[in-house]
Amino acid sequence: MASRDVEIGMIFLLQTIVGFLGNFFLLYYYSFLYYTSCTLKSTDLVLQHLIVANSLVILSKGVPQTVAAFGMKHFLNDFLCKLVFYAHRVGRGVCMGTTCLLSVFQAITISPTGSRWAQLKPQASQCIGPLSILCWILNLLVNAIILKHVTGQQNRMNNTKEKDLGYCSAVDIYHSIKGSLYVLLFSSYDVLCLGLMTWASGSMVCILRRHKQQVQHIHSTKLSPRSSPESRVTQSILVLVSTFVLFYTLSSIFILFLTIIPNPDLWLVNTSALITACFPTVSPFVLMGRDPRILKMHPTCYAWNRKFSKLIRCL
Template sequence: MASRFVAVGMIFLSQTTLGFLGNFFLFYHYSSFHYTRCMLRSTDWILRHLTVANSLVLLSKGVPQTMSIFGLKRFLNDFECKLFFYIHRVGRGVCISITCLLSVFQAITISPTNSRWAELKLHAAQCTGPCLILCWVLNMLAATIILKHVAGQQNSRNNTEEKDLGYCSAVDTGNSSIVLLHVVVSSCYDVLCLGLMTWASSSMVFFLHRHKQHILKTSLSPRSSPESRVTQSILVLVSAFVSFYTLSSIFTSFLTIFPNPGMWLVNISTLITACFPTVSPFILMSRDPRISKTSLACCGRDKKFPMLTRCL
C-alpha cells in the first residue's frame, strides 16, 4: 500500500477516534450532572442530542471510509451501504437542526424583558423536548430518499451511471424530477436553518453589546455572567458550524456535478464533513467551567468553585 494512502487512512482514523471520544466524554459529563449537585443548564439537554448526532456522522462516514482507504474493497453489501448512508444523512440533518435550535433558544433566553421575544421565554424551555423529537423525526423521514440512490459495490455491474464513493456506489435512478424536488426541499431547509442561525447570532451579539454597555455605565463588576459565557460559547459553535458546513456543501456539490469524481475529492469531502462533529465537543468543553474544573471540584463539591453549581 502506498504511503500516501496510509497517511490518509491514519488521518481519518485519528479524526474519527478523537471526535467520537470527545462527543462521548461530553455526553457523559452532561449525563452525570443529573446524579450530582450540579444542575443542568437549559441548553445542556440540546447539546446532549448534538453529541449523539455528531457521533452518528463520525461513525457512519469515518469507519467505512477508513476501512476503504486501508485496502478493504466491497466489504459492505447493499443493505449495509444504505444503512450507513441513511445514518449519516440523519446525523447530518439533526446537526444543522439542533445547532439552529440551540442558537434560537439562547437568543430568546438572553433577550431583555422589554423585547417582543420576552413572552417566549416562559415557553421556550417547555418546547425544547418536542422540538428535539421533531428534529429527529423529520430528518429520519427526509433521509429515506437516500435509500434509492446508494448501492453496495458487491452489486455493481460496471454501470457508467454509477459513481464510485470508495466503499459504496451512488446510483442514478433516472427519475430526475424526484431528485430535483428533493434537492430543492433540502436546500430550502438548510437555507432556512442557516438564516435562523444568522438572525439568532446577530441578536445575541446585539444583546451582549447592550449588556456590556450597561455594565460600564453602572460601574458593575466587569466579570461576565454565566449567561454571557454560554452565549459566547454558542456563538463560537455556530461560527464553526457555518464555516465547515459551507466548505462541505461546496465539495458535496462537486461530487454531484462531476460524473466520475476522483477518490481525492471523495476523501476531502468526507474529511471536511467530519470536521465540525470532531471539533464541536472540544469547543464546548474548553468553555464550560463545570467540565474543565470537574477533576478538581466534582460539580461543586469543592468550596473553591461555588459557581459550578449554578444553573442558568
Template sequence: MASRDVAMGMIFLSQTTVGFLGNFFLLYYYSFLYYTRCTIRLTDLVLQHLSVANSLVIVSKGVPQTVAAFGMKQFLNDFLCKLVFYVHRVGRGVCIGTTCLLSVFQAITISPTGSRWAELKPQAPQCIGPLSILCWILNMLVNTIILQIVTGQQNRINNTKEKDLGYCSAVYINNGIMTPLYVLLFSSYDVLCLGLMTWASGSMVCILHRHKQQVQHIHRTHLSPRSSPESRVTQSILVLVSTFVSFYTLSSIFILFLTIFPNPDLWLVNTSALITACFSTVSPFVLMGRDPRISKIYYACYEWNRKFSKLIGCL
C-alpha cells in the first residue's frame, strides 16, 4: 500500500471521527436543553435536524472513503452501494434545506415591525417542524434516482457506460426526456435554496446594520456594548451560511469536474469527497463556539462535579 493512500485514509478517518463526534455532541446538547427545559430557542429544532443530516453525510461518505483508501475497493455489494449513496444524497439535501430554512426563519424573526415579512412572525414558529419533516420527505423521494444510477463494482456491465467512483460505479442510463427532468429537479432545488439563503443573509446584514446605526448613541453613554440575543443568533447563522456557501461552491466545482471527465483520477474523487464532508464536519464546532449556553452548561457541570467530589472526600 502506497504511503499516499495511507495518508489519505488517515485524513478521511480523522475527518469522520471529528465530524461525527462534533455532531453527536451537538445533538446531545440540544436534547439535553429540551429534556431539562433550559433556555430553548426556536432555531434549536432546525439545528437538531441539521446535526442528524450532517452525521448521515459524514458516515455515508467518510467511512467508505476511509476503507477504500486503505486498499479495500470492492467491499460494498450492489445493495450497500445504492444505500450509501442514497443516504449521502438525502443527508446532503437536508443540509441544504435546513440551512436555508434556518436563515429564512431568522430573517423573518428579526424583521422590523411594519415590514411585509413581519406579518409572518406569528406563523413562523409553527411552520418549523412541518417544514423540516417536509424537507426529509422531499429529499427521500427525489433521490430515489440514485438507486438506478449507482451500482456495485461486482455488478459492472461491460456494454454500459460506467464511471468508476472508487468503491462503486455510476451507470449512465438514457431515459429520454426523464434524464433532463431529473437534472433540472436536482439543480432547481439547490438553486432555490441558495437563492433563499442569499436573500435571507442579505436581509439580515441590512437589518443588523440599521440596528447598529440606531443604537450607536447607546454605546457612547458607557452602557454595556453587548449585543442582544437575537443579534448573536443572527450573527451565528450568518457565519454558518457563509461557511456552507463556501464549501458548497468548492464541492460543486469538483463535482462538475467529476461529471466532465469520463475517467477522473483517484485524487480528484478523494478531494471531492473530502470537501463534500467539510461543512458537516466544521458546522457543529461553528455553532458550539458561538453559543454562550454551552459554556454555562459546562460551568454548571464543573461546579456540580467539584461539589460532589468534595462531598465524597468528606465521607
C-alpha cells in the first residue's frame, strides 16, 4: 500500500470521526434539552433533521472512502453499493432542503409586523415539522433512480459507459437524453433551494440592518445593548447558510467534472468526496459555537465553547 493512500485514508478517517462525533453531540444536546425542559424551538426541530442528514452523508461517504483508501476496494457488493450511494444522495438532498427551510422560516419569523410575510408567522411554526418530513419523502422518491445505475466492483463489466468510483461503479447515462432529464430533475431541486436560501438570507440581512439602525437611534453608544435572542439565532443561521453555499458550490464544481469526464482520476473522486462531507462535518461546530444555551449544559464545556464561539464569530 502506497504512503499516499494511507494519508488519504487517514484524512477520510479523521473527517468521519470528527463529523460524526460533532453531530452526535449536538443531537444529544437537543435530546437532553427536550427531556429536561420538554421544550424545543421550531428551529431546533429542523436542526435535528439536519443532524440526521449530516450523519447519513458522513457515514455513507466517509466510511467507504476510508476503507477503499486503505486498499479494500471490493468490500461492497452490488446491494451495499446501491444502498451507500442512495443514502448519500438522500442525505445530501435533505441537507439542502432543511437548510433552505431553516433560512426561510427564520426570515418569516423576524419579519416586521407590518410586512406581508408577518401573516405567515402562525402557520410557519405549524408547517415546519410536516415540511421537514416531506423533504425526506421527496428525496427518498426522487433519488430512487440511483439504485438502477450503481453497481459493485465485482459486477463491473469492461464497458466504456461505466465509471470507476473507487469502491463502486456507475453507468454513465448523463450524455443521453434520459440522463439529461435526470440532471434537469436534480438541478431544479437544487436551484429552487438555493434561490429560496438567497432570498431568505438577503431578507434577514436587510431586517437585521434596519433593526440595528433603529436600536442606535434609541440607545446611546455607552449602553451597548446586547443583541436579542432572535438576532443571535438569525446570525447563526446566516453563518450556517453561508457555510453551506460555500461547500456546496465547491462540491458542485467537482461533481460536474466527474459527470463530464468519462474516466475520472482517483484523486478527483477522493477530492469530491472530501469536499462533499465538509459541510456535514463543520456545521455542528458552527451551531455549537454560536448557541449560548450549550454553555449551560455542563460547566466543563464552558471554557472550550467560549474559545470556539469567539473563533466562529470572527468568520
